Amino acid sequence: MAIKSLSFKVAAALGTFIVILTVGTVFFGSGGRSNPSSPAHNQLKSHVAFAKAAKIHLSSTENHVAHKYKLSKLETRTARKLPVTAIGDSVMLDVKPNIKQVFPHSAVSGSVGRQFYSLPKIVRQLKASGHLSNYIVINLGTNGPPTQADINSVLKTVGNRHIFWINTRVPRSWQGTTNRLITKAAKQHKNVHVVNWYKASKGHSGWFASDRVHVDLTGAVYYTHTLAKEVSRVLN
Secondary structure, eight states, rough: HHHHHHHHHHHHEEEEEHHHHHHHHHHTTTTTOOTTSSHEEEEHOOOOOOHHHHHOOOHHHHHHHHHHHHHOOHHHHHHHHHOOEEESSSSHHHHHHHHHHHHHHHHEEEEETTOGHHHEEEEHHHHHHHHSSSSSEEEOOOOSEEEEEHHHHHHHHTOOOOOEOOOOSSSTTTTTHHHHHHHHHHHHOEEEEEEEEHHTTTTTTBOTTTTSSSSOOOHHHHHHHHHHHHHHHHHO
16 A cells, blocks of 8 residues: 555656646747747647636627627737727728727827828827827838838837737739838837738738728728737737
């Protein structure tokens, strides 16, 4: 009996050791630091997100939003709590009611024909007046590509605030240039995150108006869905 009891204690201790070793591998398997791009890290992040979602009880309004925009509980709640400054062009005007519904604490500014060169001044003014949130959504590039100088100016002004930059699907010559510059900024700055509307909208011509630039009612829902999912992915 004593031998069986000892064996059980050894097995339990060994199991605890294996758990500790597994967790240690997740965090310290890459030079003693967590590797954000490793499968183990992503799996752990997924488990944490699942645990958070299990504790969330949505209100009737939140349930409506979750159903309409095809969002999880965690994605819905994250968006509902987040203060957002959203700046864009006429596409932003198309989706403004949707963004306000999913992100109720958002301030949304859209303008027909707005180009990226106007953004440095806008963010400077918002920052000076204390109205620039720590979470910024940018939808600019429909009417022309940004320049690296303007991107650098915006990044300098916003500091370490999170920028969720929605890339573009527009049948114009500058579509590729715009999207490459967005991707480049995200690779070089950890606070810049690409919201990949170009990828999400591929093969969905029915989401667009006849000009193939502006979104219809269905497109506006999926546009906002794509934004909310990326925001939750980054922040959770």
